[in-house]
Amino acid sequence: MKKVLVLSPTSGSAGVDICLLHFVKELNKKLDITVILPPGAFLIEKFREYNVNVYELPLEWWFYPSVSMAEIKNKLYRRNEVIHRIVDIIKYEKIDYVLSNTTTSWDGFFASSLCGIPHFFWMHAKYVDNIYTNLSLEEKKALYKIMSIGSEKIICCSSTLARQMEEIIDNVAYVQNGIDLDEYVENYDIGKNDTFNILTLGHYNANKNIELMLRAILLIREKAPNVYNNIRYCCYGPAEADYYRELKSFVEKNGLVDKVFLNEYLETPSIVLKEADLYANISITETLPLSVMEAMATGLPCIVTPTDGGKIIVEDNVSGFICDTENIIAEKIIELFNDREKLKIMGMNARRRVEEFFSLKNYNDFIQFFSGENHNTMMLADMIKILCDRTSNMKVRVLVIYPEAAQATFAIAAELPLELLKKDGKVVPKYTGLANVSEKDIYESDVVFCVRYYHEEVQSLIDVAHKFGKKWIWYIDDNYDAIKFSGDGIIDHVSVKNDLYERMFSKADCTIVNNRTIYELGRKITPNIRLLPTYQILDSNFNSDNEKGCITFGFMGTLGRDGDFTNVTRAIVKIIEKYGDKIKVEFIGYIPKELDSYSNVEHFEFINDYMSFRKFFVSRHWDFALAPLKDSEFNNSKTNNKYREYSSMRIPAIYSDISTYNKCVEDHYNGLLVRDTVDEWFDAMDELVLNSKLRIQLAEKAYEDIQKNYSIYSYADRLLDAIYENCASKTSEKYLADEEVLNENRRWLIHDKHIADNMYFTGGIHRKRYSEYIYVDELKYIKMCFAKTVDGPVSGIVDIIIKDDRRNTITDFRENLENIEWNMWTRIPCNTFFNMRNRKIYVDIRFKYKKDSVKVGVWEYRNKKKLFSKIHKGHLYLDY
Numbered sequence: 010m011k012k013v014l015v016l017s018p019t020s021g022s023a024g025v026d027i028c029l030l031h032f033v034k035e036l037n038k039k040l041d042i043t044v045i046l047p048p049g050a051f052l053i054e055k056f057r058e059y060n061v062n063v064y065e066l067p068l069e070w071w072f073y074p075s076v077s078m079a080e081i082k083n084k085l086y087r088r089n090e091v092i093h094r095i096v097d098i099i100k101y102e103k104i105d106y107v108l109s110n111t112t113t114s115w116d117g118f119f120a121s122s123l124c125g126i127p128h129f130f131w132m133h134a135k136y137v138d139n140i141y142t143n144l145s146l147e148e149k150k151a152l153y154k155i156m157s158i159g160s161e162k163i164i165c166c167s168s169t170l171a172r173q174m175e176e177i178i179d180n181v182a183y184v185q186n187g188i189d190l191d192e193y194v195e196n197y198d199i200g201k202n203d204t205f206n207i208l209t210l211g212h213y214n215a216n217k218n219i220e221l222m223l224r225a226i227l228l229i230r231e232k233a234p235n236v237y238n239n240i241r242y243c244c245y246g247p248a249e250a251d252y253y254r255e256l257k258s259f260v261e262k263n264g265l266v267d268k269v270f271l272n273e274y275l276e277t278p279s280i281v282l283k284e285a286d287l288y289a290n291i292s293i294t295e296t297l298p299l300s301v302m303e304a305m306a307t308g309l310p311c312i313v314t315p316t317d318g319g320k321i322i323v324e325d326n327v328s329g330f331i332c333d334t335e336n337i338i339a340e341k342i343i344e345l346f347n348d349r350e351k352l353k354i355m356g357m358n359a360r361r362r363v364e365e366f367f368s369l370k371n372y373n374d375f376i377q378f379f380s381g382e383n384h385n386t387m388m389l390a391d392m393i394k395i396l397c398d399r400t401s402n403m404k405v406r407v408l409v410i411y412p413e414a415a416q417a418t419f420a421i422a423a424e425l426p427l428e429l430l431k432k433d434g435k436v437v438p439k440y441t442g443l444a445n446v447s448e449k450d451i452y453e454s455d456v457v458f459c460v461r462y463y464h465e466e467v468q469s470l471i472d473v474a475h476k477f478g479k480k481w482i483w484y485i486d487d488n489y490d491a492i493k494f495s496g497d498g499i500i501d502h503v504s505v506k507n508d509l510y511e512r513m514f515s516k517a518d519c520t521i522v523n524n525r526t527i528y529e530l531g532r533k534i535t536p537n538i539r540l541l542p543t544y545q546i547l548d549s550n551f552n553s554d555n556e557k558g559c560i561t562f563g564f565m566g567t568l569g570r571d572g573d574f575t576n577v578t579r580a581i582v583k584i585i586e587k588y589g590d591k592i593k594v595e596f597i598g599y600i601p602k603e604l605d606s607y608s609n610v611e612h613f614e615f616i617n618d619y620m621s622f623r624k625f626f627v628s629r630h631w632d633f634a635l636a637p638l639k640d641s642e643f644n645n646s647k648t649n650n651k652y653r654e655y656s657s658m659r660i661p662a663i664y665s666d667i668s669t670y671n672k673c674v675e676d677h678y679n680g681l682l683v684r685d686t687v688d689e690w691f692d693a694m695d696e697l698v699l700n701s702k703l704r705i706q707l708a709e710k711a712y713e714d715i716q717k718n719y720s721i722y723s724y725a726d727r728l729l730d731a732i733y734e735n736c737a738s739k740t741s742e743k744y745l746a747d748e749e750v751l752n753e754n755r756r757w758l759i760h761d762k763h764i765a766d767n768m769y770f771t772g773g774i775h776r777k778r779y780s781e782y783i784y785v786d787e788l789k790y791i792k793m794c795f796a797k798t799v800d801g802p803v804s805g806i807v808d809i810i811i812k813d814d815r816r817n818t819i820t821d822f823r824e825n826l827e828n829i830e831w832n833m834w835t836r837i838p839c840n841t842f843f844n845m846r847n848r849k850i851y852v853d854i855r856f857k858y859k860k861d862s863v864k865v866g867v868w869e870y871r872n873k874k875k876l877f878s879k880i881h882k883g884h885l886y887l888d889y
Contacts, residue, residue: 010039010040010041011040011041011105011106011379011380012040012041012043012102012103012104012105012106013040013041013042013043013104013105013106013107013108013379014043014044014045014098014099014102014104014106014107014108014117015029015032015033015042015043015044015045015107015108015109015110016044016045016046016068016095016107016108016109016110016114016116016117017029017044017045017046017050017052017068017109017110017111017114018047018068018069018070018110018111018113018114018116019047019050019070019111020046020047020048020049020050020051021050021051021247021274022051022052023212023247024133024298024299024300025110025111025133026050026051026052027188027299028110028131028133028166028186028299029044029052029110030052030055030056031186031187031188031189031369031372032372032375033056033059033061034059034189034369035369035370035372035373036372036373036375036376037059037060037061039373039376040376040379042061042062043061043062043063043064043098043102043104044056044061044062044063044064045063045064045065045066045068045095045098045117046063046064046065046066046068047065047066047067047068048065048066048067049065050065053065062102064098066091066094066095066116067091068091068114068116069084069088069091069114069116070113070114071084071088071113071114071115071116072112072113072114072136072141073113074140074141074142075142075143075540076141076143076144077143077144078144078145078148081152084115088115088116088119091116092116092119092120092123093120093123095116095117095120096120096123096124099120099121099124099126100124104124104126105126105127105379106126106127106128106129106378106379107120107121107126107127107128107129108128108129108130108131108375109128109129109130109131110131110133111131111132111133111134112130112132112133112134112136112156112163118130118156118159118160119159121159122159127160127161128159128160128161129160129161129162129163129164129378130156130160130162130163130164131164131166132163132164132165132166132170132174133166133186133296133297134170134294134296135149135170135173135174135296136149136152137216137294140216140294150177153174153177153178154177154178156178157178157179157180160180161180161378162180162181162182162378163178163180163181163182164182164183164184164375164378165181165182165183165184166183166184166185166186166296166297167183167185167186167296167297167317167318167321168183168185168321169296169317169318169320169321170183170296170297170317171183173317182378184371184372184374184375185297185366185367185371186297186299186302186367186371187302187367187368187369187370187371187372188299188302188303188306188363188367188368188369189369190306190363190364190368190369192279193279193282193303193306193307194279194283194307195306195307195308195356195357195360196282196283196307196308196309196356197308197353199285199286199287199308199309199352199353199356200286200345200349200352200353201349202286203239204239204240204241205236205239205240205241205286205287205346206240206241206243206284206285206286206287207222207240207241207242207243207285207286207287207288207289207342208242208243208244208245208281208282208285208287208288208289208304208309209222209242209243209244209245209246209288209289209290209291210244210245210246210275210278210281210300210303210304211244211246211290211292211298211300212246212247212248212249213244213246213247213248213249213252213253213256213271214249214252215249215252215293216292216293216294217246217291217292218291218292218293218314219244219256219291220255220256220259221291221314221335221338222242222289222291222335222338223242223256223259223260223263223265223269224335225335225336225338225339225342226240226242226265226268226269226339227263227265228335228336228339229339229342229343232339232343233343233346236342236343236346236347237268239346240268240342240346241268241270242268242269242270242289243270243272243281243285244269244270244271244272245272245273245274245275245278245281246273246274246275247273247274248273248274250672250673250718251672253271254671254672254675256271257271257675278300278303279303279307282303282304282307282309283307285304285307285309286309286345286352287309287310287311287312287342287345287352288300288301288304288305288309288310288311288312288329289311289312289313289338290311290312290313290314290319291312291313291314291332291338292314292316292319293314293316294316294317295313295314295316295317295318295319296316296317296318297317297318297321297322298313298316298318298319298322301313301318301319301322301323302322302363302367304359305322305323305328305329305359305360305362305363306359306360306363306364307360308356308357308359308360309356309359310328310329310330310345310352310355310356310358310359311323311328311329311330311359312329312330312332312338312341312342313329313330313331313332314331314332314333315331315332315333319331322362322367323359324358324362327355327358327362328355328358328359328362329355329359404434404435404436404437405435405436405437405455405456405732405733405736406436406437406439406453406454406455406456407427407436407437407438407439407454407455407456407457407458407732408439408441408446408450408451408453408454408456408457408458409423409424409427409438409439409440409441409458409459409460410441410442410443410446410457410458410459410460410462410467410470411423411424411440411441411442411460412442412443412460412461412462413442413443414617415460415461416617416618416619417617417619417622418460418461418486419460419619420619420620421544421619421650422460422484422486422521423438423440423458423460423484424438424440424619425546425721426544426721426724426725426728427458427725427728429721429722429725430725430728430729435729436729436732439454443462443466443467446470448473448477451470451473451474451477451479452477452479454479455479455736456479456480456481456482456732456735456736457470457474457479457480457481457482458482458484458732459481459482459483459484459517460484461484461485461486461487463483463485463489463509463510463513464509465509467513468509468512468513468516471516471517480518480519480735480736481516481517481518481519481735482517482518482519482520482521482731482732482735483513483514483517483519483520483521484520484521484522485513485520485521485522485527486522486523486524486527486647486648487527487643487646487647488524488526488527488530488642488643488646489507489510490504490505490506490507490510490511490530491503491504491505491641491642491643491646492505492643493505500569500572502572502639502641502642502643502644504642511534514530514531514534514535514538515534515535517535517537518537518735519537519538519539519731519734519735520535520537520538520539521538521539521541521728521731522538522539522540522541523540523541523542523543523648524540524646524647524648525540526642526645526646527646528540539727539730539731541724541727541728541731542719542723542724542727543648543649543650543653543719543724544653544719544720544721544723544724545653545654545656545657545715545719545721546623546657546721547657547715547716559590559591559592559593559609560588560591560592560593560632560698561592561593561594561595561629561630561631561632562592562593562594562595562631562632562633562634562635562694562697562698563594563595563596563597563629563631563634563635564596564597564599564634564635564636564637565596565597565598565615565622565626565634565654566597566598566599566615566651567598567599567615569599570599570637571601572639572641573637573638573639573644573665574599574601574637575639576637576685576686576687576690577601577635577637577690578601578603578604579687580687580688580690580691580694581594581601581604581690581694582603582604583687583691584691584694584695584698585607585609585610587695588698589609590608590609592609592698593609593610593611594607594609594610594611595610595611595612595613595629595631596610596611596612596613597613597614597615597616597622597625597626597629598613598614598615599615600612613625626654626658627658631660632660632661632697632698632704633660633661633662633663633694633697633704634651634655634660634661634662634663635662635663635694636651636652636655636662636663636664636665636670637665637685637690638665638667638669638670639665639685640665640667640685644665644667644669645667645668645669647669648669649669649670649672649673649674651664651670652664652670652673652674652680652711653715653719655711656679656680656708656711656712656714656715657712657715659708659709659711659712660708661680661681661697661703661704661705661707661708661711662680662681662707662711663680663681663683663690663693663694663697664680664681664682664683665682665683665684665685666682666683666684670682673714674711677703677707678707678710679707679710679711679714680707680711681693681696681697681707793835793867794835794867795807795829795830795831795835795865795866795867796831796865796866796867797831797865797866802827803826803827803858803865804825804826804827804858805825805826805856805857805858805865806823806824806825806826806856806857806858807823807824807826807829807854807855807856807857807865808821808822808823808853808854808855808857809821809822809823809824809852809853809854809855810822810852810853810855811851811852811853812851812853826856826858826865854867
């Protein structure tokens with residue numbers, strides 16, 4: 010019996026998980042199956058019931074929606090340990106074949122290559138444009154080709170997907186997904202009740218396009234009120250928070266709260282399927298939606314959009330309708346509501362179609378692939394060994410320039426995540442204030458990470474960094490195109506054009522932001538910008554008991570907040586007048602001057618050190634907190650910092666109802682949202698003073714949200730991607746060579762008409778050839794140092810031709826000698842050249858110039874006739 014290792018990076022019960030469950034259920038007695046899943050995955054216990062061997066490893070999605078090509082390349086750096094653990098499992102279990110369930114994770118792909126055994130991708134979807142927005146078409150094609158080179162087959166889940174992939178790669182097959190029909194009982198009672206139930210199962214995200222159905226329901230309300238009064242639309246699934254909040258807001262604003270029910274994820278969909286009358290799948294893209302098969306197996310007609318999968322499963326006007334607009338969707342719902350006999354016939358047709366084409370027996374087609382020998386992995390294995398061996402111990406030297414007046418921003422943006430990465434052996438950070446930065450600091454770093462600064466002094470330092478071939482990462486968390494500083498220190502929230510600020514976006518090699526408004530601003534200036542998730546550290550020792558004998562609330566934040574507090578201050582005065590010494594108000598940092606004279610208002614100076622501030626903040630034991638921001642472009646460009654800080658300490662809070670907060674706070678669920686009026690601020694404070702149960706509920710739900718959605722590891726992982734990408738290549742075409750090496754070799758240079766024995770010149774039209782062994786997987790450019798015998802002008806040209814071992818030209822380069830910077834590195838760009846078998850390359854150099862007293866050449870190593878060069882190969886350098 011063949012031994013097959015299956016790896017799946019998801020841990021829920023989405024379509025790909027259920028497909029894997031069906032695969033194992035059907036083939037477990039025909040193949041010896043071992044499965045690797047993430048810890049705590051939904052399927053672990055299921056597989057153990059089938060006596061399947063299960064390992065738990067931290068498998069990851071390599072291809073999340075916003076991923077870029079650079080991030081994909083850098084994934085290998087951090088996946089090295091997991092990949093080698095998979096290798097150990099392959100060897101221990103004596104695995105014959107590896108199957109990766111989905112193309113979103115490549116851990117098994119690389120592990121099988123290292124072991125030299127056949128690998129297969131089970132492909133459920135392409136890298137579609139509306140989800141993978143940061144990958145170009147050419148980059149996606151390149152990824153498909155890499156998958157093809159390293160795998161025996163790319164096994165697609167549908168014939169349509171297979172045909173599309175055959176236009177790009179050759180080794181494609183398909184096995185159509187199926188479901189276990191025994192789990193779904195056909196419902197013969199659809200349409201018998203007055204209430205008409207419409208159902209959708211799946212993630213709440215933009216691709217699922219649920220708002221299309223909501224717009225159709227609004228049309229039904231307009232066109233057929235009698236139908237509208239009797240329909241219910243229910244959705245079930247895991248949620249992407251921002252999209253889910255947008256849907257809830259749409260439902261509330263359009264008066265659909267008694268018609269549309271956005272429910273949480275459901276592990277057993279058969280329960281709600283048997284209560285439905287109609288199923289809707291209105292996604293933008295679907296390859297072969299399992300939920301549609303499940304609905305049809307229950308005897309439900311389906312309304313689907315014209316996706317690849319929808320058109321495969323549903324026969325239009327037979328087992329459902331294929332609709333592309335909300336108008337047509339509305340018409341078909343009205344038609345089926347009024348014609349219950351047609352509804353029932355379509356449901357019966359739906360069940361028959363699934364029985365004929367989408368049953369578990371489809372998975373038996375996999376067996377044909379698990380035979381024979383491996384043909385495609387050995388060449389890839391050579392490359393992977395090189396990458397794994399050479400990157401496993403890489404530590405990047407990061408020079409961090411931080412604003413001494415903004416220690417909290419420095420700690421959150423840089424210090425905390427970098428110290429975490431330091432513990433993992435990934436980076437070696439060095440922290441310095443702007444006043445103490447030296448050129449030596451920049452030169453000795455691999456990359457510079459600057460927090461906030463953007464003025465001219467900093468931009469001149471970027472020039473220094475580029476001179477040394479170092480890249481500059483800039484972190485910015487405020488929109489300085491949306492405020493104006495007046496002479497008396499007052500900040501005006503007005504739109505301005507800040508030329509220095511905008512220039513910094515284009516001058517930095519990479520800009521990191523946490524807010525989409527700033528991201529969109531930066532994208533208009535440069536493509537080199539990353540939107541990283543926010544995070545929050547938690548204090549496990551926090552004790553919320555308030556021993557002050559009164560309700561205490563307050564605000565913490567920096568100075569200059571008068572504009573945000575105009576109405577809040579008046580509301581606080583009203584609360585003080587109502588409750589007197591039963592309450593206490595505390596301010597850390599900023600305090601409105603109108604409240605200075607009140608005896609139950611206390612002020613503390615702001616603590617600049619972040620960890621010391623958190624320790625002090627915890628000690629105050631507030632019952633609730635305030636987070637006012639007036640509705641301005643500047644404030645809407647901020648992150649939800651107050652929400653994260655308060656929630657991490659289980660402090661419920663009242664937040665301004667602007668985009669900074671209303672995307673993360675659901676009113677009366679994990680916080681209170683108020684408009685900027687005295688009455689709304691007063692009412693919210695009054696409610697929290699009186700309602701201790703509400704305070705506890707808000708605090709717990711907010712804390713749970715922080716635990717679940719604001720992990721420092723996610724931010725650190727994305728930050729490391731940016732660091733790796735920007736320490737990998739140099740920006741300047743010419744930069745100073747290593748000073749020590751040049752000093753050692755400077756004695757080679759002769760200041761008379763003789764030629765040194767250890768420097769080889771090519772005068773006239775004669776050619777000089779160097780043979781270089783390149784121990785790299787990928788060649789991007791070569792750097793060399795040109796020299797001349799004496800100082801003085803020289804005119805002419807130099808031609809450089811770089812060839813592979815078959816004498817095929819990789820690149821050629823011509824430069825005027827007048828433009829040469831002598832004794833400095835000159836970069837010779839190459840068309841990217843993959844060199845998986847460590848072949849030679851040849852460098853031909855030909856000078857053409859008028860021979861006077863000056864002779865020119867290139868630096869070589871003593872007595873070796875070997876080019877003194879640096880060869881760029883992705884992320885490391887070799888000196889010859």
